[in-house]
Amino acid sequence: EVQLVESGGGLVEPGRSLRLSCAASGFPFHNYGMHWVRQAPGKGLEWVSGISRNSGQTGYADSVKGRFIISRDNAKNSLYLQMNSLSTDDTALYYCAKAWKEGGDSYFGMDLWGQGTTVRVS
Amino acid sequence: AVVTQEPSLTVSPGGTVTLTCGSSSGPVASNLYPYWFQQKPGQAPRTLIYDTSRKHSWTPARFSGSLLGGKAALTLSGAQPGDEAYYYCMLFFGDTFVFGTGTEVTVL
Numbered sequence: 001e002v003q004l005v006e007s008g009g010g011l012v013e014p015g016r017s018l019r020l021s022c023a024a025s026g027f028p029f030h031n032y033g034m035h036w037v038r039q040a041p042g043k044g045l046e047w048v049s050g051i052s053r054n055s056g057q058t059g060y061a062d063s064v065k066g067r068f069i070i071s072r073d074n075a076k077n078s079l080y081l082q083m084n085s086l087s088t089d090d091t092a093l094y095y096c097a098k099a100w101k102e103g104g105d106s107y108f109g110m111d112l113w114g115q116g117t118t119v120r121v122s
Numbered sequence: 123a124v125v126t127q128e129p130s131l132t133v134s135p136g137g138t139v140t141l142t143c144g145s146s147s148g149p150v151a152s153n154l155y156p157y158w159f160q161q162k163p164g165q166a167p168r169t170l171i172y173d174t175s176r177k178h179s180w181t182p183a184r185f186s187g188s189l190l191g192g193k194a195a196l197t198l199s200g201a202q203p204g205d206e207a208y209y210y211c212m213l214f215f216g217d218t219f220v221f222g223t224g225t226e227v228t229v230l
Contacts, residue, residue, distance in 0.1 A: 035219075037167075037221075044208075044210060044221060044222075044223055044224040045159070045161070045167060045210050045212075045221040045224070046221060047212070047218065047219040047220065047221060050219065057217075059217040059218050059219075060218070061218060062218075095166060095167070100169070100172055100178075108155075109155060109157045109169075109172055109173075109212065109214065109219065110157075110169060111169045111172065111178060112169070113166040113167055113168070113169075114166065115166050116166060
């Protein structure tokens with residue numbers, strides 16, 4: 001069974017940094033692209049960032065480009081999101097999601113999702 | 123690009139409803155690889171459709187994806203009370219994904 005468990009959320013002051021983690025299990029993590037998606041309270045979904053299976057390709061939403069960095073450690077089956085210069089607009093539930101397609105050099109869209117970790121900037 | 127969806131739709135139990143997904147950058151075609159997600163209150167999203175019309179093993183047969191009049195479309199045929207949820211589309215623009223504004227579907 002695929003499991004994606006996010007952690008690292010919390011309350012942080014504006015301008016500070018936070019690092020989210022996603023522990024993956026139940027599938028060959030090193031063979032799949034991964035994503036971070038967020039949802040502000042009472043709002044819709046917003047794609048944040050994606051990374052290919054070998055970290056060769058990464059992408060970011062304009063709203064986080066230059067502030068957030070996505071990375072992964074395939075040896076630890078873990079995905080990360082380093083969030084810098086946080087603002088109140090970054091307050092959201094952050095989901096980790098697995099890409100649907102195995103292999104390839106890009107980050108295909110997501111099929112399975114974690115339950116999320118909450119980030120509050122105040 | 124801005125991806126737009128109907129804010130809300132209502133369907134009768136057993137009825138059929140079609141949700142659409144449009145893009146401010148032009149017609150939606152298969153090269154934007156439309157996705158559809160269902161989200162119920164307090165739950166993580168669930169992926170229903172990928173690559174315009176492909177279904178996952180968990181996608182109920184009553185959901186189908188297509189392209190319709192320059193938009194991506196999700197059709198729910200034989201709606202059930204449990205299908206009440208928010209539905210989001212998502213499009214791929216080269217190196218970024220953009221979610222739609224979401225549609226609240228009520229089964230009434």
